[in-house]
Amino acid sequence: MSTIGENLPRAPAIKERLSNGRLIPYLLVGPTILVVFLVTIGPLLWSLWLSFTRWKPGSIAFQNPEFTGVENFVWLVTNERFIASVVNFAYYGGVGVLLQVALGTLLALALYNHVENRVLRVGLLTLFTVPMMYAPLVAGRIWQLLFLPGGGVVNGLLGTVGLTGVGWLNSRWLGLTSIMIADTWQWVGLPLLIVYGGRASLSESMYEAARVDGASRWMTFRRITFPQLRNLIVIAGLLRFMDAYKFFDKLFIMTGGGPGTATELPTYFAYLVGFQNFNIGQAAALTWVLGLGSVVTLFLFWRYMSTVQGGTN
């Protein structure tokens, strides 16, 4: 036995490995992986388990987690509020992100093409991006103030042109749209920055070539600018879309999901199920569905990034 053992190559002692540096990468990465396991992966796995249980602590109904199989998921897909919130998510995530990206792209190009003065350009760029640095909650509060039904400045200004009584936050689609406006105000900077950066990296002589080739502005945009920025625009859209899964703060402060449950988005619904009804099992199921959705989006994003990068190399 011992002879066999001695003939095998022995794993180098830790000290040895340290001295020739092979452990260093693991020592560097280790703490981060450990922390992520403790504060993220671990809790998520626990919540995955909870999603298969019925657990309503703090309610008069249930006290301890009770395994119920896929009951919570069945509840979820048959739940009218959840389905409505997914539809809202589709509207907010679809139209809202499209709006942000389209507006951001137009602003970026207008800024790049039509503002020659550098100071002015940097100033506008800063103005358009500074709301991104605000807490979403604060941005939501600001827009709630603007949208106040009576005495709110938006309705006040509309009143001076004879348009009164717009209930900005008082219906499903207008409410979601109002939130979308606030969110666009805050986040248009992200697609703007990405597109602006992309446009700045395009070769100027290519545009000169297009002019020499006789291309109109529209053709230049359609055939040259847009195709080359398309990847970045998609990336910006995906980045914003991933945030839509997490959208909470503005909704919380601006409509609270109301009227009724009209403007609820899945995360907000998850919060209510989890922390208002203390239906932890159901909330866990809901958040896992959401989490998987956003990870799938991220994966698409990743794949897209790799093909884009692969394509240009």
Add this chain to the structure above:
Amino acid sequence: MPSSSTEYGQGEREGEELPHGMSRRQYVKYFGAGGLAAGLSSVAGCLGGNESVTGDGGDGSGGSGDDGQKNIANPRDDTAFEGTTLRWTTDNSAGPLYSMFGPKISEESGVSFNEGKVLPPDNYYSSLNSQFIGGEVPYDIVLLVPLYLGDFQSRDLFEPLDKYLNNYQGMQEYLDSIIGPYKEFYMNYNGDTVALPIDGDIHNLFYRPSYFEDQQHKQQYQSEYGQELRVPKTWPEFNQVAKYFTENTENGVYGTQVFGARPWNFGWFMDRAASRGVIYFDENMEPQINSEDGVRALEHMVESAKYAPPNTAQLGIEETINQWQQGNVVMSPWWIDLSEFTARGDFAATGDQGSAAIPGWEQDDGSIRRNAMILYNRLFAIPASLPEEKKRAAFYAIMRLSHPDISMFATADPYTGLDPFLEEHYTDEAARQYTKPNPLRETGEGFPKNPPIFGSFEQARQHLDAGQTNMENGFPQPNWPGASQYVEDFAIHVQRAVAGQETPKQALDNVAEKWRTTVDELGRESQTQAYQQFIEKAREFGYVE
């Protein structure tokens, strides 16, 4: 401070002799007999009498800060709770209480208060609940709302207070003066007194006299509807007047407003529904909310929303106050303190507001049946998990705040949002207090000024009279365990109906459907039992037939 220590001398000895409150004999007497007697007396008191069954303490109508104290005994001496700091939480309205009256209580007893925690009003229950779940209750005094009392108390979160009540003199008199429904529906859980009231909510109808007295409006209304323009007495008349003012006033002024935000919007529906005889469940826990009368009531509320500012389905406490202050609405059914908020500043509605009975429905005999919601209602409770010392200190604090010596001024202060809950609070003396600054406080954080609420005694009296009328024709909110779940679904669908997303019928049918599920989920048997108690009491008070 020195003088009060001698006054409280008696109680101190009593407390020492009975470290855990009182003897068994006393306990049985006060708990068994007192509880029931108090209930009966309250009914009587509420209906106008001012009798006291036990009658063992001085003057029943007394409540002025100076002489009211003599009925209350300090447990030991003025430094009994020296070094004890109480941690408290409230919703926003009761926030300034501690800074207004805390110094006085500290002076009396040595107890002090921490900075406190104000929880967001729209999420008060869940914020509170999440803190209770996480482990120990991080507060010594918790502001409660009866809607959640059953939920919490089914988990025995709060300490029964009867033994502490018996530690002090004059408590029976104090308990007896608490207006009946508050005491019977909101303070008790399974026969225990688990909370003391700090607020007594009732809905009033508020209106702007300048509009109703305007000659041109009077004439125009007369010619349009063939009726006299007056503060409406019935709900159909209410909508007619609301419609008239919406159509015939300048931009931005509406006939009324509908409180649409969750969860309290259901109260505005019940204002209209209870007076049509609508109840939550029948004896077998079958939802009654979607009865034909219920649907008619909600249809009425949805119509009212047409004569209200935009977003009305989303408007909550602060927003509706704001609309009223800014003079954007001519009439508003609201909690009794709506007109108090205008005293905080120079608003359009300041000085131009009247109170009246909540409208009702005309009965076959020509009489009008009205039921105003007894909604929200703040109470103080003490977590059961506290050490005894803390509980005693905390009890002293909440008892003092609730006691007329302080609550007389708290309810008449425009910066508290607290409403009459004792019989004393409806007396002429109380009305006079509404015309004076609060003598128990200076200005401070959260109460920058100290104005009187009303300019004249007549105004104050009218305000309180309206409140008393409504109080006598009230209707209680759900309070049994699980109430918060019922109300959540209730509020969602009422809001949807007001926002036009569901027809009133659909909305109420949906509520009923959800409620059936909830009953099963929470346990049909225990729910039926709990609701029986509720409905029986409601019958005693004559709220249901």
Add this chain to the structure above:
Amino acid sequence: MTGVTIENLRKEYGSIVATNDVSLDIADGELAVLVGPSGCGKTTTLRSIAGLETPTDGTIAFGDADVTNDPPQDRDISMVFQNLALYPHMTTFDNIAFPLQAENNASEAEIREAVESIARDLDCEDFLDQRVVELSGGQQQRVALARALVREPEVFLMDEPFSDLDELLKRKLRSEVVRLQHEREITMVHVTHDQEEAITMGDRLVVMNGGDVVQMGDPDTVFNEPAELFVAQFIGSPQINRFDCTLERTSGETTLRNGDLDFSLSDDLAASLDGAGGEEIALCVRPQHFSWAERAPENESDGNGSDGDGSNGELSVPVTVEVIEKIGTEDVVRCRGPNGSEVLAVVASGTLDEGAEGYLRAEGANAHLFDGYDEHAERLN
């Protein structure tokens, strides 16, 4: 096709003057090469012709039509850019088709036909469907040429498109461009800093320096009769040998003295110095015009320099060979002259060894004399 006339073109960028006062007349079907060191204004001139720059002053006309203020879209031009400026996201086909599609009046079939035809001419057929970013440098070059040529414009512009290519490819493409230009009789303006390229390609060279045109003419003229000292030094490879001399006239004999070196000039040359503004004369001899001699000319009396005899007017410089660079059938020899200066000569391959001592001799007729040492010094002979 049309000619291009530029009159008094001036372009300033702020305080920087890119072109000072450029006037040019390029004939219809001519291949003009703008050549000069970087910063001489040649690219600005070209971009002005393209309409990519708006002149500060002056006019540009295509034939009789003044196009000075027309944007590039409205000028009938094609251009090959220095970095090619291909559209990286498009295929070869799309790149070539792009200018035709911009015109908006050709059918898809016509476009396809035109693209395929020019692709055949330029050997691009094999990669028509590939994205241009996947092509090699030479292939990309062809695509750029094809894109420019597909439309048969009035004026064809090229901005140093060959500068990044390897030598072989460069030569090949140059000749192809010239062939196409001749075949199609295109008016072409080509910009380069490479004088060799300029000489091999151009019908006419336009030598520019410091924002001005300093000489215009066919390559031979520019090579053999550089108008300014700058041109003499800029054109020709290896670079021309320059001797900064002082003029001495003694009793009918004219001598140019460069340190210890004296050049006695023939009568013809001496006569050309009459117009000289001062004593400072730059004498230049192209390395190609030197020939090797083992010994000094016969009438050499002292070893101090070439003693140009008035009658044969030959110039000679005593040198030591230091370095020999082989360039195919010829060698460039770098020699050390009497004053330590470097003198270059081109001789038949293998004739000399390093360390050899002897004389470099040139006929007087091959000397270029300039009025002063300044680069603007004008030619005297």
Add this chain to the structure above:
Amino acid sequence: MAAADRTSAVSLLGKGFLLVYALFAAFPIYWTLNTALKPLGSINTFPPTLYPESLDLSSFTWVLMNSRAAGSIIDSLIIASGTTVLSVLLGSLAGYAFSRYGDAVGGEDVSFWLLSTRMFPPIAIVLPMFFVFGWFNLQDTHLGLIILYLTFNLPLTTWLMRDFFDKIPYSFEEAAYVDGYSPFAAFRKVVFPLVRPGLIATTMLAWVFAWNEFIFAFIIAGNDVAPYTTIIPTLVLSNQILWNRIMAMAVVVTIPPTLILIAFRRHIVEGMTLGVTEL
């Protein structure tokens, strides 16, 4: 000539669009300030008062002097700074390892997988953490939130630092090794100075994210610790929305991130777009 006209028309259109949007973007910021400077009585009036008639600084005084408001800002500072220090420290180490020893530690896959945890809705994490924190008494503590904020900041800092390290060619370190420097010295003398701007940007960004966080704080914090985001929804005193104070608070709490954006714009942008773009 026609084309030139078209060009200027398009340019005019572009400038007009920018002007309109600039007004739209600036107005809420202006209105925040305007509201903060008004007395409560002249807020929400009809028609709106477009500028404060007199400057009422009392709201700002309140934000800076009131113990609850100022205390919440201090709480936010403590938590944001604590979590930033931790996440930047750990994230830089891991980011360096991912960049330099990519294959040994799983390379892009692991770092991507780390980043993907950031994409889970925070509610998914706070739901179980709520109970875990209950057991460990971490609820309502600075440390609790500092730890919780690592869930979104650590993946971010790791990812960004990896990106920034990737941009420094490895040959720089190789050159330093050849010149006789130890790995540590090479890092300190060559890599660190080059990565410093990126490190600063990462730090600032992590700080801003933590500073602005709401949902974790809302659910986990309570009595003793209350970051400013949890205060803003409750600045409703005795049934009156104190818009002037809320907006004064908004002005105060947006100053640090605004200054950070202005000061570190170029690198911040790279971080905000997860390294997709540079300006």
